[in-house]
Amino acid sequence: MDFTFPKEYELFRRMVREFAENEVRPLAKKIDAEHRVPFETIKKAAKLGLMGVPFPRKYGGSGAGETGYCILMEELGKVCTSTATVIGAHTGIGAMAIYLDGTEEQKEKYLKPLASGEKIAAFALTEAQAGSDAAAIKTRAVRDGDYYVLNGSKCFITNGDIADIITVMAVTDPSLGARGGVTAFIVEKEFPGFSIGTLENKMGIRGSSTAELIFEDCPVPKENVLGQFGAGFITFMKTLDIGRASLGAACLGGAQAAMEAAMKWAKARTQFGVPLAQKQSVHFAIADMATEIEALRSLVYRTAWLIDTGQPHIKEAAMCKLYGSEVASRCINRALQIFGGMGYSREFWMERAFRDARIAEIFEGTNEIQRIVIASNLFRELGLRIAP
Amino acid sequence: MRIIVPIRQILDPRGFTVSRRHERIFVNREEYIINPNDKNALEVALRIKDTGGAEVIAVAVGKPRVDDALREAMALGADAAYLLTDEALAQTDAAGAAKALAKAIEKIGDFDLIITGQETLDTGDAQLGPWLAEYFGIAQVTNVREATVSDGALRAKRDWGTGYAEVEAAPPVLLTVAPGANKPRYPHGGRIMAAYREWEVTTWGAEALGLDAADLEPLTEGRGRTFPPERTLGERLTGSPQDVAADLVQQLRLQHVIK
Numbered sequence: 001m002d003f004t005f006p007k008e009y010e011l012f013r014r015m016v017r018e019f020a021e022n023e024v025r026p027l028a029k030k031i032d033a034e035h036r037v038p039f040e041t042i043k044k045a046a047k048l049g050l051m052g053v054p055f056p057r058k059y060g061g062s063g064a065g066e067t068g069y070c071i072l073m074e075e076l077g078k079v080c081t082s083t084a085t086v087i088g089a090h091t092g093i094g095a096m097a098i099y100l101d102g103t104e105e106q107k108e109k110y111l112k113p114l115a116s117g118e119k120i121a122a123f124a125l126t127e128a129q130a131g132s133d134a135a136a137i138k139t140r141a142v143r144d145g146d147y148y149v150l151n152g153s154k155c156f157i158t159n160g161d162i163a164d165i166i167t168v169m170a171v172t173d174p175s176l177g178a179r180g181g182v183t184a185f186i187v188e189k190e191f192p193g194f195s196i197g198t199l200e201n202k203m204g205i206r207g208s209s210t211a212e213l214i215f216e217d218c219p220v221p222k223e224n225v226l227g228q229f230g231a232g233f234i235t236f237m238k239t240l241d242i243g244r245a246s247l248g249a250a251c252l253g254g255a256q257a258a259m260e261a262a263m264k265w266a267k268a269r270t271q272f273g274v275p276l277a278q279k280q281s282v283h284f285a286i287a288d289m290a291t292e293i294e295a296l297r298s299l300v301y302r303t304a305w306l307i308d309t310g311q312p313h314i315k316e317a318a319m320c321k322l323y324g325s326e327v328a329s330r331c332i333n334r335a336l337q338i339f340g341g342m343g344y345s346r347e348f349w350m351e352r353a354f355r356d357a358r359i360a361e362i363f364e365g366t367n368e369i370q371r372i373v374i375a376s377n378l379f380r381e382l383g384l385r386i387a388p
Numbered sequence: 389m390r391i392i393v394p395i396r397q398i399l400d401p402r403g404f405t406v407s408r409r410h411e412r413i414f415v416n417r418e419e420y421i422i423n424p425n426d427k428n429a430l431e432v433a434l435r436i437k438d439t440g441g442a443e444v445i446a447v448a449v450g451k452p453r454v455d456d457a458l459r460e461a462m463a464l465g466a467d468a469a470y471l472l473t474d475e476a477l478a479q480t481d482a483a484g485a486a487k488a489l490a491k492a493i494e495k496i497g498d499f500d501l502i503i504t505g506q507e508t509l510d511t512g513d514a515q516l517g518p519w520l521a522e523y524f525g526i527a528q529v530t531n532v533r534e535a536t537v538s539d540g541a542l543r544a545k546r547d548w549g550t551g552y553a554e555v556e557a558a559p560p561v562l563l564t565v566a567p568g569a570n571k572p573r574y575p576h577g578g579r580i581m582a583a584y585r586e587w588e589v590t591t592w593g594a595e596a597l598g599l600d601a602a603d604l605e606p607l608t609e610g611r612g613r614t615f616p617p618e619r620t621l622g623e624r625l626t627g628s629p630q631d632v633a634a635d636l637v638q639q640l641r642l643q644h645v646i647k
Contacts, residue, residue, distance in 0.1 A: 008584035011460055015574050049577035062577030 031207030046117020077253025082207025094121025101227030160211030193218030248320025425505030
């Protein structure tokens, strides 16, 4: 058993950290305030292979696997959750679905420009009446010659309005339900009948966009069926499983940054004649944060290792997302308390981190859903199947 | 066009603190980086490669860990890398290292340019460039900020007191690049992976370079170290921002910092 990172990952982390500090951090406050996507950062990230970190080099990616991708998310999570969200929705779920289940032709045509960052991806599953209950989606795809015609709408789609390529789940046979009746499709934004609906005005991650997508008689060529016909649910679940590990990594970065900032503040801020860092209440808060962060780090990188070595990882990935989002929220909350009034001020980033952290408990499967995934996997090991 | 870039690995200054009071250096994090000025030199070489095409070769002397600096150079864009290491090479001084580099460059073959950083951040040495130019009997341009190659001619912009001087030279030429001459690029993620998983660093010992222990005998000898005196606390100015600013200007005038 060896817990050290191979040297390529050490250098990769150093590069990503410098990129995050020099290119991402200076914009973090601005994009939140202006409620806009940092396209300039995406362009720079693309040049460094950071829009396709987990994908093999032959598809234009960095070939750094899930481990490398988690390192990227952790370092971005330290400085700007919005930027992590834009790159995460693009890489970790949008493009990932094509990488996992696409044909060679689809990877050539779609994954390559996505991995190189020339184009942006989104992942469209959620609908007004189908979020946690993903099997309840209503968007229909009906065969018409060489095309499938899509009708319906998706909501809360990260990158929805900026994406060039969207992986969409639609019902192809309502009588079969989730298993067999749902298919994944690759949709280009130029396809007729595709349009953007309303944009969300969110509490946090305001430097990322969240859109409604509308499909009105949108013809999708039959060669754009992603994965097996009727097995869209499996494609999407597999994709989400992997996305959850890296989301945990972004949370790890957020928690770590909050703790480090709180420690620096506690060292500098004097009350009752001594620095806050001399106060036991601060020691206890820091010790608890550090312990949870260390546990999360082990969980995240072990899960990344499971994914990179092709081992079962569904339960662990759900744990990364569940535990990661809660640790981030808890640590940021406690760090903010140590900062006192300064933490509540918009002058400092802790208030933004507090707003940003909350989404991680909700998106990519709510934490309640993660608990169901974890428990059902545990009971399955005992031979008991749990109905969702 | 072949460009040789000698690089040096140094202890990351962000990882240690110098205590003047205790006359000690506290290493909190032992991490090594490419000497920042050598990164500037590599950047000059890579920009020439980007515009007109060139083969960029990184060479370094030192302990086996210097391998990491060379892999980073390859991740940044170098096409090949040579590490000169063995027990004698790991312990030699600046003059010995220059000898080893000269022999290695000879062994690599013909070259058009040697581009290196002007100085090292750790020991403050600035002898490698002139040493190599002397060894090969070629022209050298120091204090370079930018360099381009067109129609076989090298054009370099160098710091010239309050302005710049533009010089032209016919290769082979040696350039030493001024510290902070440019903003070095970040390595590409895919190249980082390939630098460790696919590409090789060629390793040569002293014998392969035709050097013996006497050649590498350090010319310098360390006899101890001293620390600059502890800094005294400055004077604290208090009052309204206007008063403090006025006070500050007056103090600076009195001490002849400004006129």
